Amino acid sequence: MTKLTQRFFDQKTELVAKELLGKVLVRKINDKKLSGMIVETEAYVGPHDLASHASKGKTNRTHVMFSSGGFWYVYMIYGFYYCLNIVTETEDYPSAVLIRALEPLEGIEIMKQNRKTDNIINLTSGPGKLCQAFEITKKIDSTSAISENSKLYIEDREIKIPANQIVKAERIGVDYAGIWKDKLLRFYIKDNLFVSKK
DNA sequence: CAAGAGATCATCT
DNA sequence: GATGATCTCTTGA
Numbered sequence: 001m002t003k004l005t006q007r008f009f010d011q012k013t014e015l016v017a018k019e020l021l022g023k024v025l026v027r028k029i030n031d032k033k034l035s036g037m038i039v040e041t042e043a044y045v046g047p048h049d050l051a052s053h054a055s056k057g058k059t060n061r062t063h064v065m066f067s068s069g070g071f072w073y074v075y076m077i078y079g080f081y082y083c084l085n086i087v088t089e090t091e092d093y094p095s096a097v098l099i100r101a102l103e104p105l106e107g108i109e110i111m112k113q114n115r116k117t118d119n120i121i122n123l124t125s126g127p128g129k130l131c132q133a134f135e136i137t138k139k140i141d142s143t144s145a146i147s148e149n150s151k152l153y154i155e156d157r158e159i160k161i162p163a164n165q166i167v168k169a170e171r172i173g174v175d176y177a178g179i180w181k182d183k184l185l186r187f188y189i190k191d192n193l194f195v196s197k198k
Numbered sequence: 199c200a201a202g203a204g205a206t207c208a209t210c211t
Numbered sequence: 212g213a214t215g216a217t218c219t220c221t222t223g224a
Contacts, residue, residue, distance in 0.1 A: 042216070
């Protein structure tokens with residue numbers, strides 16, 4: 001039950017994306033606690049990755065991707081939803097892992113209220129959904145996942161996902177990215193019910 | 199079921 | 212002024 005540190009996030013983005021499967025995202029809101037096991041991620045691997053927002057260079061929105069590992073990058077998409085990323089690798093090298101889906105563990109009743117549904121499968125099975133369930137907004141953007149008092153962080157609960165249970169696939173919704181749309185930079189746990197797209 | 203439209207706004211040209 | 216690392220609902224077979 002240890003919190004992941006900067007050393008973990010400073011590793012190569014593709015490796016972090018893979019290793020995050022089975023780790024547990026924890027959210028604290030006052031006395032409430034929410035958590036879920038990460039079951040699906042995507043790697044956005046550098047400035048040359050045309051699917052990455054950082055391929056456009058450093059802007060107000062993306063500057064946090066240029067920091068060292070362990071910061072949150074949260075942005076609004078399509079005017080309705082937020083997406084949650086954790087920044088990886090060294091300073092000045094823009095890269096991050098998009099957290100796409102979780103398997104709910106603790107605080108399920110609160111997630112049901114936040115998502116306005118009783119269907120467990122529909123609580124956190126997508127990047128926009130999990131942000132709504134976990135009350136993640138732009139306020140989280142650029143904050144640290146590894147500081148002492150972080151209200152959003154990732155725990156290692158020693159859940160080991162065997163290599164043959166990890167599926168590699170193309171990333172979702174990046175048709176504009178040329179040859180980069182076909183790279184196998186999405187990772188998910190085989191047969192897990194909470195993965196957003198099979 | 200699958201496919202398509204619509205919602206709505208921060209960000210960059 | 213266009214566009215998107217999404218989701219939900221409606222339509223139609």
